Amino acid sequence: MNQLTRRQFGATAGAIAAASIIPVRARAAEVLKFGHITDETNTWHLAAAEFARLVEEKTAGEVVVEVYPNSSIGTERELLEGIPLGVADLTISSDSMAQWVPSILLMSHLFTFRDADHVLAFMESPIAERIEAELTETARLRPITYFLRGPRYLTSSKPIETVDDVQGFKLRVPDVRMFIADWSAIGANPTPMAFAEVFGALQQGVVDGQENPYALISSAKFFEVQSHLNQTAHVRQAIYVVIGEDRFQSLEPAYQQAILEAATEAQAFEREQFLAAEAALEQQLKDAGMTFVETDVSGFKERVKETIPNEFPELQEDMAAIEAL
Ligand code: CS2
Numbered sequence: 001m002n003q004l005t006r007r008q009f010g011a012t013a014g015a016i017a018a019a020s021i022i023p024v025r026a027r028a029a030e031v032l033k034f035g036h037i038t039d040e041t042n043t044w045h046l047a048a049a050e051f052a053r054l055v056e057e058k059t060a061g062e063v064v065v066e067v068y069p070n071s072s073i074g075t076e077r078e079l080l081e082g083i084p085l086g087v088a089d090l091t092i093s094s095d096s097m098a099q100w101v102p103s104i105l106l107m108s109h110l111f112t113f114r115d116a117d118h119v120l121a122f123m124e125s126p127i128a129e130r131i132e133a134e135l136t137e138t139a140r141l142r143p144i145t146y147f148l149r150g151p152r153y154l155t156s157s158k159p160i161e162t163v164d165d166v167q168g169f170k171l172r173v174p175d176v177r178m179f180i181a182d183w184s185a186i187g188a189n190p191t192p193m194a195f196a197e198v199f200g201a202l203q204q205g206v207v208d209g210q211e212n213p214y215a216l217i218s219s220a221k222f223f224e225v226q227s228h229l230n231q232t233a234h235v236r237q238a239i240y241v242v243i244g245e246d247r248f249q250s251l252e253p254a255y256q257q258a259i260l261e262a263a264t265e266a267q268a269f270e271r272e273q274f275l276a277a278e279a280a281l282e283q284q285l286k287d288a289g290m291t292f293v294e295t296d297v298s299g300f301k302e303r304v305k306e307t308i309p310n311e312f313p314e315l316q317e318d319m320a321a322i323e324a325l
Contacts, residue, residue, distance in 0.1 A: 028062060029062040029063065029255075030063045031063075032063065032064070034065050035068040036091055037092070038220075039219045042069075043274045044215075047270035054262035058258035059254070068088075071194070073088055075195065076174070077096060080097060080242075088244075089243060090144075092147065092241055092242075094238070095108040095179075096175065098176060101138055101139055103127075103134065105176070105177060108178035108179060109308060109315075110234045110300065112319070121325045122325060125322075140245040141242040141243070141244065142243050142248055143242050145263035145264060149213050149238060149274075150213035153233060154209055155209050155210055158228060159291070161293060162295070171188045171189065171191065171207060174192065175192035175193075175194075180192065181312070182307050185307050195216075198222070199225060202222065223288040228290065229290045229293065231292060231294055241263060
């Protein structure tokens, strides 16, 4: 049940209760708005809805979480910047928070993480712990859990076999400095843009391609406007669920506790859903007509080797520690 129906349900339940002797559902003491960028089929949304259900259950309906998918109350950036203003209270984000905590860009450098286990080792490392503390203190955005994501793949309307095929390629990227630096070093023409605008930009030929995990390629229907899925797997990362720290601190300790417990349980739920979905997505994208290309990524790797020493020397020490994980 998505949040709009949840609200409608609340209204209907209220009307029924008023007209009969059914006990009235506790009036919500707190309402939290959870906005995010994916559609209702994506596992992030399913997990956000499960989180909402758990919070409501744990607080006997006193805390209600309204989930708004599809960037409907803001793009990722608008949500992040809007949290202190009350536009939203929770969202799903990672490296887009680099404007407050630059070291989160460690998650975005191309080809840093070898595989999903390496990502998990990082997420549980002291470096990630430090980033999470900085996000809470500096960005006033408290990570309460993280969700899994698949590797990012480059989509296009022509096969990308080697790095030569992306020279001058107009590539939509999230507004993340590391993506811009890495793709510029590769020789592409990275264009930062909000996720909600990507489909239209691909359709109108404003950009030649984009890069994202299977789940977003599928749920945003990029297969309708891109014919090739190039198996670059160039970025692997997880993504945080964050709550505005000031809003969080304004809540009663029992509500805070319920939110943290619900987040942990929603993480387990997301993991199960994500792993099942990820296994089926490759075939679904093939069935939707995408041609899978075995890209030779060696030239891409070669070209991003100097990004950190040249442009982000302050990340070098942590990067070496991550490589050793
Ligand atoms: C998404 C985001 O916009 C996109 O392409 O994949 O989740 C992106 O990874 C964000 O920048 C994360 O903060």
